[in-house]
Amino acid sequence: MTPVCPFAKSARPEDVSAKKHQKDSASGGSGSISPKCPFGYDSQTFKLGPLSCMICRALLFDCTRCVPCSHVFCKVCLSRFKDCPLCGADIEATETDTNLQSTVDQFIEGHARIKRSHVENTDKGEVGEKKTVIYEDVSLERGSFLVQQAMRAFRAQNVDSAKSRLIICADDIRDQISRMGNTAELCSQLGAVLGLLGDCCRAIGDSGSAIAYFEESIEFLAKLPAYDMEITHTLSVSLNKVGDLKYYDGDLQAARSYYDRSLNIRRDAIKNKTDVPSQTLDVAISLAKVADVDRNLGNEVIAVEGFREGIKLLESLTLKSEETALEQRVRYLLTRVNSSFFILSRTVDP
Ligand SMILES: [Zn+2]
Numbered sequence: 122m123t124p125v126c127p128f129a130k131s132a133r134p135e136d137v138s139a140k141k142h143q144k145d146s147a148s149g150g151s152g153s154i155s156p157k158c159p160f161g162y163d164s165q166t167f168k169l170g171p172l173s174c175m176i177c178r179a180l181l182f183d184c185t186r187c188v189p190c191s192h193v194f195c196k197v198c199l200s201r202f203k204d205c206p207l208c209g210a211d212i213e214a215t216e217t218d219t220n221l222q223s224t225v226d227q228f229i230e231g232h233a234r235i236k237r238s239h240v241e242n243t244d245k246g247e248v249g250e251k252k253t254v255i256y257e258d259v260s261l262e263r264g265s266f267l268v269q270q271a272m273r274a275f276r277a278q279n280v281d282s283a284k285s286r287l288i289i290c291a292d293d294i295r296d297q298i299s300r301m302g303n304t305a306e307l308c309s310q311l312g313a314v315l316g317l318l319g320d321c322c323r324a325i326g327d328s329g330s331a332i333a334y335f336e337e338s339i340e341f342l343a344k345l346p347a348y349d350m351e352i353t354h355t356l357s358v359s360l361n362k363v364g365d366l367k368y369y370d371g372d373l374q375a376a377r378s379y380y381d382r383s384l385n386i387r388r389d390a391i392k393n394k395t396d397v398p399s400q401t402l403d404v405a406i407s408l409a410k411v412a413d414v415d416r417n418l419g420n421e422v423i424a425v426e427g428f429r430e431g432i433k434l435l436e437s438l439t440l441k442s443e444e445t446a447l448e449q450r451v452r453y454l455l456t457r458v459n460s461s462f463f464i465l466s467r468t469v470d471p
């Protein structure tokens with residue numbers, strides 16, 4: 122799952138203004154209140170609250186109570202334990218807590234939905250007594266919040282919980298798109314969230330739904346201008362993921378066409394910018410993927426060409442000394458591509 126939050130960009134200006142407000146109020150110029158969740162479920166200052174599961178550290182999903190100690194966890198999270206992970210008591214039985222779960226669901230439903238912009242100036246004459254109260258639009262933070270909850274649940278392998286949060290998030294964005302149209306920001310957010318949903322489905326082996334989500338993600342990301350590096354990367358990764366799923370399904374022709382689309386996007390990306398090593402590595406990865414399918418399809422001559430081009434690209438890379446992680450990836454790929462190339466070129470060119 123991609124660690125980059127699709128809302129990170131849109132959250133940045135908000136953070137800046139929040140900090141500015143704090144500074145303003147500290148200096149006594151004007152007092153303003155930035156939006157705060159009473160339970161501490163803000164994107165920056167998350168605390169474990171009464172509505173969260175101590176195992177996955179996300180909001181409770183399918184809330185289950187231990188008998189007799191009464192501690193609550195998500196059903197899936199708790200299912201991996203014999204004793205209560207909080208107090209160590211034997212779990213004699215478990216029971217579903219629908220009341221608490223509905224509180225959690227209501228909380229999610231209402232979270233960051235306050236939309237009020239209000240500026241009030243009192244007693245213009247009195248210097249230093251001006252109070253400005255601004256309730257800002259916090260709808261953007263709702264997206265970050267839901268993605269954060271989903272990521273936590275996903276990392277703890279509570280995939281259904283993650284999916285449920287992401288579905289709400291995707292619905293929110295669709296709703297915004299229906300009102301505001303396909304703006305670049307909304308398309309990139311929806312594309313990313315749909316990609317995460319695809320990752321969830323892939324993790325539980327539901328490749329049919331995973332492909333459907335990745336395809337939809339591709340559809341939205343493809344609407345966006347090609348010059349944005351992050352979007353180009355996400356789009357090509359989504360294409361490769363569909364390619365991989367088709368590959369494992371044994372549909373090599375379909376796999377090749379997805380890998381090839383990804384390759385073309387990556388090639389276009391380095392046409393203008395040749396100095397970004399990670400993008401060059403991306404092209405080489407794509408070349409290897411296409412060549413690998415070509416080999417399996419019996420197109421050995423084309424495959425050899427692909428591997429050769431990949432090797433040339435990787436060898437042309439000059440990395441700075443601090444890029445050790447990247448260098449390792451380049452070395453690893455080079456070894457793999459070289460051995461494929463070596464084996465294949467002997468059969469093609471005896
Ligand atoms: Zn949990």
Ligand SMILES: [Zn+2]
Binds near residue numbers: 187205
């Ligand atoms: Zn307990």
